[in-house]
Amino acid sequence: MLLKVYNSLTRKKEVFVPLNPPYVGIYVCGPTVSGESHLGHTRPYITFDVLFRYLTYLGYKVRYVRNITDAGHFEEEGREAEDKISTKATLEKLEPMELVQKYTNLFHWAMSQLNNLAPSIEPTATGHIVEQIEMIKKIIADGYAYESNGSVYFDVEKYNTDYSAKNQPYGILSGRVLEDQVESTRALDNQAEKHNKSDFALWKNAPPEHIMRWQSPWGEGFPGWHIECSAMSSKYLGDEFDIHGGGMDLQFPHHECEIAQSTVCNHKMPARFWMHNNMITINGKKMGKSYNNVIKLTELFSGNHPLLTQAYAPSTVRFFILQSQYRSQLDFGNEGLQASEKGLRRMMEAFEWLMAQNNIGSSEPTDDSLNEKVVKLVAEFDEFMNDDINTAKVIANIFELVPIINSIKDKHIAVHALSTDTVALLKKQLQHYIIDILGLQGSKSNHNNKLEGVLQLLINIRKEAKGRKDFVTSDKIRNELLALGVQLKDEKDGEISYTID
Numbered sequence: 201m202l203l204k205v206y207n208s209l210t211r212k213k214e215v216f217v218p219l220n221p222p223y224v225g226i227y228v229c230g231p232t233v234s235g236e237s238h239l240g241h242t243r244p245y246i247t248f249d250v251l252f253r254y255l256t257y258l259g260y261k262v263r264y265v266r267n268i269t270d271a272g273h274f275e276e277e278g279r280e281a282e283d284k285i286s287t288k289a290t291l292e293k294l295e296p297m298e299l300v301q302k303y304t305n306l307f308h309w310a311m312s313q314l315n316n317l318a319p320s321i322e323p324t325a326t327g328h329i330v331e332q333i334e335m336i337k338k339i340i341a342d343g344y345a346y347e348s349n350g351s352v353y354f355d356v357e358k359y360n361t362d363y364s365a366k367n368q369p370y371g372i373l374s375g376r377v378l379e380d381q382v383e384s385t386r387a388l389d390n391q392a393e394k395h396n397k398s399d400f401a402l403w404k405n406a407p408p409e410h411i412m413r414w415q416s417p418w419g420e421g422f423p424g425w426h427i428e429c430s431a432m433s434s435k436y437l438g439d440e441f442d443i444h445g446g447g448m449d450l451q452f453p454h455h456e457c458e459i460a461q462s463t464v465c466n467h468k469m470p471a472r473f474w475m476h477n478n479m480i481t482i483n484g485k486k487m488g489k490s491y492n493n494v495i496k497l498t499e500l501f502s503g504n505h506p507l508l509t510q511a512y513a514p515s516t517v518r519f520f521i522l523q524s525q526y527r528s529q530l531d532f533g534n535e536g537l538q539a540s541e542k543g544l545r546r547m548m549e550a551f552e553w554l555m556a557q558n559n560i561g562s563s564e565p566t567d568d569s570l571n572e573k574v575v576k577l578v579a580e581f582d583e584f585m586n587d588d589i590n591t592a593k594v595i596a597n598i599f600e601l602v603p604i605i606n607s608i609k610d611k612h613i614a615v616h617a618l619s620t621d622t623v624a625l626l627k628k629q630l631q632h633y634i635i636d637i638l639g640l641q642g643s644k645s646n647h648n649n650k651l652e653g654v655l656q657l658l659i660n661i662r663k664e665a666k667g668r669k670d671f672v673t674s675d676k677i678r679n680e681l682l683a684l685g686v687q688l689k690d691e692k693d694g695e696i697s698y699t700i701d
């Protein structure tokens with residue numbers, strides 16, 4: 201069976217063949233660490249964690265690169281194109297790199313809670329300023345970018361004219377037509393610096409009050425968001441690599457701009473396969489500040505949000521997400537999460553019981569049809585994953601196996617109904633899929649998550665006590681947790697972090 205994935209570039213499923221087997225290179229756009237990770241971050245990073253795990257299961261040697269955006273992410277082209285890191289650092293009265301470290305640590309903590317594997321390489325934008333400047337110089341030399349008042353812009357119209365003739369127009373990934381984009385582009389500050397409204401910044405001149413700034417051939421400034429990913433992906437994966445991933449919201453303009461600038465600079469399309477997960481809605485609404493429905497991961501895990509009726513363990517959240525195929529829209533709600541919590545518990549209890557048994561199966565099974573059913577359900581795991589990483593169907597098959605396991609446990613089915621080989625196959629593949637590929641965790645891990653939820657509850661109570669100047673209660677919670685080896689630290693922004701000895 202061959203792995204097929206949906207390629208956003210060609211808009212169809214294609215057989216995945218790596219450039220240099222058995223090696224596979226994957227680049228996934230990481231977080232902008234200007235704030236705490238939220239619910240929207242769970243889907244792309246769980247999706248591509250499972251892809252990473254599955255390709256490894258298939259025997260590939262995978263280099264998974266996921267960056268950290270710690271400068272340069274701004275909405276094109278904002279008032280002074282003030283990037284999100286610099287703006288948030290000013291608001292929180294922190295040094296930019298202090299802010300970056302704080303939210304990078306929180307991001308890593310959240311990824312660990314969700315049981316995502318660490319990427320092979322995690323480059324930062326600020327650690328690759330030299331590579332970005334060199335890339336911009338090459339694009340200027342080729343005539344596809346220009347300097348204006350200390351900023352550098354990519355000439356989208358020139359690129360579109362030249363590369364449309366090569367069947368690679370600007371908009372090849374998103375399907376957007378440049379003329380329509382120009383008509384719908386809103387008026388923004390610094391627009392007069394550009395040749396055309398559709399041009400995007402490769403480098404921005406830093407105004408006097410801008411905190412993060414670097415020397416460049418065009419004066420002191422900071423990089424644009426798009427050039428960062430092009431520079432980091434090409435450095436660690438080459439000018440052409442296998443898979444570029446991210447959420448659907450990044451198709452335009454971020455990935456579209458990456459394609460244009462990388463193609464000009466390296467003379468080839470950066471990635472052969474472009475994979476995008478669909479978005480998350482909350483109770484049928486798009487997640488956004490204007491809807492007041494952005495749920496931070498700490499809130500999700502502690503239940504401390506008005507839209508939540510309880511705390512949800514990270515393993516429950518992961519399971520909930522994997523019950524839908526990654527390209528389908530996913531709606532978060534308490535009912536669905538509660539059902540996932542129960543379903544995960546039932547599945548893990550059956551799995552853990554089965555793995556502990558040594559006396560099931562027979563060399564001469566008593567139920568041939570049951571054997572055939574179990575073997576077929578297990579064999580379909582690979583078939584479903586090879587059909588564009590369909591975790592939903594894999595989990596559905598596992599749930600068909602759970603009643604069989606429970607019936608053997610409850611002695612409604614004889615322990616010798618299945619053959620020894622079938623039982624061995626069942627154990628092996630459930631271990632591979634539940635633990636190694638889907639990355640789901642057992643009851644011990646869930647127990648640890650619940651303890652962390654209790655700790656978060658105590659932290660919230662202490663925070664409320666401090667807010668009403670009840671320092672007796674506040675100090676009591678801090679001191680008693682310290683005696684248990686949990687040290688609390690009051691951050692400058694009013695939040696409370698902790699370390700466990």
